[in-house]
Amino acid sequence: MALVKPKKFLGQHFLKDLGIAKDIADTVDTCPNLPILEVGPGMGVLTQFLMQKEREVKVVELDFESVAYLKQNFAALNENIIEDDFLKLKLENIFDGKPFVLTGNYPYNISSQIFFKMLDYKDLIPCCTGMIQKEVAERIAAGPGSKTYGILSVLIQAWYKVEYLFTVHEHVFNPPPKVKSAVIRMTRNETTELGCNEKLFKNIVKTTFNQRRKTLRNSISSILDKNHPLSADPIFNKRPEQLSVQEFIELTNQVEAALKKEE
Numbered sequence: 001m002a003l004v005k006p007k008k009f010l011g012q013h014f015l016k017d018l019g020i021a022k023d024i025a026d027t028v029d030t031c032p033n034l035p036i037l038e039v040g041p042g043m044g045v046l047t048q049f050l051m052q053k054e055r056e057v058k059v060v061e062l063d064f065e066s067v068a069y070l071k072q073n074f075a076a077l078n079e080n081i082i083e084d085d086f087l088k089l090k091l092e093n094i095f096d097g098k099p100f101v102l103t104g105n106y107p108y109n110i111s112s113q114i115f116f117k118m119l120d121y122k123d124l125i126p127c128c129t130g131m132i133q134k135e136v137a138e139r140i141a142a143g144p145g146s147k148t149y150g151i152l153s154v155l156i157q158a159w160y161k162v163e164y165l166f167t168v169h170e171h172v173f174n175p176p177p178k179v180k181s182a183v184i185r186m187t188r189n190e191t192t193e194l195g196c197n198e199k200l201f202k203n204i205v206k207t208t209f210n211q212r213r214k215t216l217r218n219s220i221s222s223i224l225d226k227n228h229p230l231s232a233d234p235i236f237n238k239r240p241e242q243l244s245v246q247e248f249i250e251l252t253n254q255v256e257a258a259l260k261k262e263e
Contacts, residue, residue, distance in 0.1 A: 038103055040061060108177065141153070
C-alpha cells in the first residue's frame with residue numbers, strides 16, 4: 001500500500017527518524033505495566049516501538065487513509081484501532097475504566113485541547129508523554145515569572161510534574177513543520193485535592209491570563225469587583241505570571257470567601 005499523504009487540515013507531520021520514534025516510545029517506561037493509548041499514529045512509526053513494550057496498546061486515528069495503512073501493516077493491532085476523534089472519545093471506556101498512559105506524536109493543531117482533555121481525565125491518566133510544538137512544550141513546563149508561563153502551565157502543573165525531555169528539529173518530519181518540536185512527559189503528582197473550588201480556580205486562571213498585561217485587580221474584575229475591599233490585598237498588584245500554582249489556589253479561596261459574603 002502507498003504511503004499516507006500528510007493532510008494539512010489534520011495537522012499531520014509524519015516523523016521519519018526511527019531513533020527519535022524509539023526515544024519517544026521509551027518515555028512511557030516511567031509508568032510500567034499500564035496499557036497505552038496512542039493519539040494520531042499515522043503510519044505507525046511510534047506504534048511499532050510501543051507494541052514492543054509487551055503491554056496492551058490501542059491507537060486512536062481520525063484519518064481513514066492512516067487507518068487503512070495501519071490495518072494492512074499492523075495486523076496484530078487491528079482489534080485495537082479506534083477510528084474516531086480523540087477529543088470526542090469517552091476515555092473511561094477505552095480500557096474498561098482502568099488507568100492508562102497517553103502518548104503520541106500529537107496533531108499540532110489540537111495539542112492544547114488534548115491536554116485540557118487529559119486534565120478532565122487526570123485520575124485515569126497517571127502519565128502522559130509525547131511530541132508537540134516546542135513553543136507549547138516550553139509553555140507547559142514554564143515556571144512563574146517566565147513570559148511563557150500561562151494557562152496551560154498552571155492548570156497542568158497543579159496536577160502533574162512536567163519534564164521537558166528533548167528538542168526535535170524540523171528536518172526529521174514529512175512535511176517539515178515550520179516550528180521546532182519537543183518531547184515532554186507529565187506524571188501525576190501527589191495532589192488529590194487542590195484545596196479550593198476547582199471550577200473557580202480554572203476560571204480565575206483563564207480570566208487573568210487572558211489579560212496578562214493587567215494587574216490582577218483589573219483582570220479579575222469580571223469575577224470580583226476591583227473596588228471590593230479584598231482587592232486592597234498586595235497580591236492584586238501582581239500580574240498573573242508572577243503567581244505560583246499555590247498562590248492561585250490561595251487567591252481562589254480568598255475570592256470564593258469574598259463572593260460568599262456578598263450572597
